[in-house]
Amino acid sequence: MGASDRPSVLVDGRVATVVPVTDRGLQYADGLFETIRMHEGRAPLWRRHMARLAQGAERLGLPAPEPDLLAQECAQVSAGLPAAVCKIIYTRGSGGQAYTPPQTPVPLRIVISREAPVLSADGLAVTFCQTRLATSPSLAGLKHCGRLEQGLARRELVDSGFDEGLMCDAGGQVIEATSANLFVLRNDILYTPDLANAGVAGVMRELVMERLVAEGCPVREEALSPEDCRQAQALFLCNAVRGIMPVTRLEVQNLEVPPLVRKLARDIAALLDGGVGRGA
């Protein structure tokens, strides 16, 4: 199938541009999503995305997703794109009585593709957003469809001169950026915010932590304040679409990118863009 024939959206496996108005994803944000980088039809982090989606489905009481079916649909929508991002949305479907979900949900499956952004080694200018992330013990870690706070935070960044914004939870602890997880180097120790009560447990965050441990550089999951970030030697952000994003400016302060972060960024870029054969 040529790029021009490529369907960019599949809904329950069929080319479509619409979903039922009754879908609980629309009505209540009752669903999950994954945003997956593909390189020539292959998704280097596929297993991690599917594991998180399955865990999320279990937490929400949704039937387990079917990875083989989803893989086929991601391949179909991204055919002809050398570097693509596939977004899978997996909702509880329709039915139930107002907030009460249906006893036997029939999930709705949406797969959407777009061209992937070029992986860049340029650093980001980052600030703190005023919009707070929810402290939500029942939903923390999940990549659920309720992302209104992220949208409000992104509105703050428009025309601000900053590329990304760090978000604090209700208690004022730094949790993550609007669309990336955060790592902080301070006193030669790497930290990443604890996500027990807020935030999205990113698949790239997980991979980065494993790689750093393997290289003898463990990461501490702890509560971090804005002041901890301001006093850091270095910061970087990461997600599954853009890999490692070093922070070269936090508010008015310029930051160096240490060799460790440069090397990690190169390694992850090679992995995401297919330069290495090793799994992740």
Place this chain on the structure above:
Amino acid sequence: MGASDRPSVLVDGRVATVVPVTDRGLQYADGLFETIRMHEGRAPLWRRHMARLAQGAERLGLPAPEPDLLAQECAQVSAGLPAAVCKIIYTRGSGGQAYTPPQTPVPLRIVISREAPVLSADGLAVTFCQTRLATSPSLAGLKHCGRLEQGLARRELVDSGFDEGLMCDAGGQVIEATSANLFVLRNDILYTPDLANAGVAGVMRELVMERLVAEGCPVREEALSPEDCRQAQALFLCNAVRGIMPVTRLEVQNLEVPPLVRKLARDIAALLDGGVGRGA
């Protein structure tokens, strides 16, 4: 138009059963809703619903909704139903770049009707849900589309023998029921949870507070613990669809319904079902 010809869903004013897959309501819960009780084509709490929707739109940076248009569409979808519930969903529409909203959003407007439940004076059996509500200073009070926590809490109630469940926020304070606000009578003083950091500021809650003040019975908005509820003389729930719902059992404890609550329930039922001419 007879009941059989009645369209049950209008999307942007047209009879429809689907919405664009790109809608930010679906993608990110980036929208608001109202659930409005209609009696013979009239919505007794219309002005309050429209005021809350307008305030929510302002907080989210959405264009102001058009009440006259929405009134016409609610009348259209509920024609032929003596007692209807109209749900209005008002999203940011499509566009933007991932979480970043479009600079000039073109909202999507969905109006759905169903038969209204019969107003009942029967008391409810209520328990505490394990699912926590988010503590979310940036979204507190808003009736936004992210209602996943309410759905998970309702799942706990299925086959539990309880009609409703009280939900605590991340800090363990009681905020509201899954689909109703809460009032607690304790030491002859009426309380309702403070909603500065969590919960939905219900239009019925607002009306009830005004009525009670007018009758010389002010309500204190304070933090309330589960223990405060267990030690109460009486509790009642309220929402715009079902009016006043006295609690006659909390967990294993039976509760009386005081005359004040009975009278309030009668007054609100009369208002909702059109028995009184006075506005609200």
